[in-house]
């Protein structure tokens with residue numbers, strides 16, 4: 181019997197922090213029709229004419245701040261995760277790591293699986309909450325590639341795992357060493373998303389952003405809503421740590437462009453908390469399964485400085501899932517289901 185193929189996919193990172201590599205990365209990322217979801221002609225003008233030329237040098241500087249002897253933290257931890265999952269799953273499985281953008285690429289990883297004569301392909305997009313721009317893009321890309329193979333094997337996908345028990349426990353474990361009770365407020369800062377994409381993903385057309393706070397709770401009718409899944413993840417981690425509702429806030433970071441993104445924005449929440457006299461914040465970033473630019477720089481450096489300038493004292497990041505054994509167990513579970 182052939183091996184079962186497992187494809188673990190994260191977002192991607194540049195090959196190096198140099199401007200040319202960052203430019204290639206941003207170009208592939210932002211030209212994705214699910215990321216900048218506007219008509220192709222306008223997307224090309226905006227991405228190739230404005231965002232990539234102006235943003236690449238700035239983003240390159242940020243990547244240089246987090247790049248160490250192991251390279252990009254996102255790729256470093258992703259490789260460790262894949263090797264540990266392969267080791268746990270054993271010889272009946274063939275595990276490949278891929279990045280949606282740049283390397284190791286999805287086409288190359290799928291080609292290696294094909295050459296290894298896998299009997300099936302199970303895809304695990306490494307994004308806990310479903311978004312069209314992340315999970316949706318991975319699923320579409322894999323379907324396009326495998327869809328052209330002469331023999332299409334059984335293919336399956338994980339859609340989201342925002343409430344995975346082992347994942348929730350891992351975030352809680354990582355926070356305990358900071359003693360959450362010693363902080364003035366706990367923040368769950370998720371990657372942001374344009375509001376337009378939230379509305380588009382609501383196939384009923386009747387739920388997302390229709391009423392105040394409608395995207396803050398997860399129900400049967402909005403079970404694919406990114407915002408609702410984020411709120412659910414936050415609620416579960418808070419419950420695991422006995423953090424009362426008034427002691428934590430859910431917010432969204434990394435906004436790009438001028439149109440409205442899912443709210444509240446992390447920067448605005450920092451302003452409000454500083455105005456209330458809060459001094460010490462503990463911040464989870466549960467949209468990511470590995471530390472990356474958005475956690476190590478945006479939260480630990482940018483938000484920390486921003487909060488201090490507002491009169492606060494500390495923004496402490498809770499480490500991501502990285503190579504925590506319980507998270508590896510969760511990945512094994514996701515690989516088998």
Ligand SMILES: C=CC1=C(C)c2cc3[nH]c(cc4nc(cc5[nH]c(cc1n2)c(C)c5CCC(=O)O)C(CCC(=O)O)=C4C)c(C)c3C=C
Pocket residue numbers: 191192193194206214215216235239252254307311313314371372373374434436467468471472473474
């Ligand atoms: C949680 C999953 C992610 C979603 C959803 C997502 C949507 C999204 N992102 C951008 C723009 C940028 N994101 C950038 C970095 C970045 N994004 C994610 C994850 C999601 N993005 C990760 C893990 C990272 C870090 C990668 C790393 O190498 O560490 C960047 C690059 C950095 C920068 O220039 O600021 C951009 C740009 C959009 C527009 C979007 C949805 C529409």
Ligand SMILES: [Fe+2]
Pocket residue numbers: 371434
């Ligand atoms: Fe992003």
Ligand SMILES: [Fe+2]
Pocket residue numbers: 378382387388389394395402405406407408
């Ligand atoms: Fe919603």
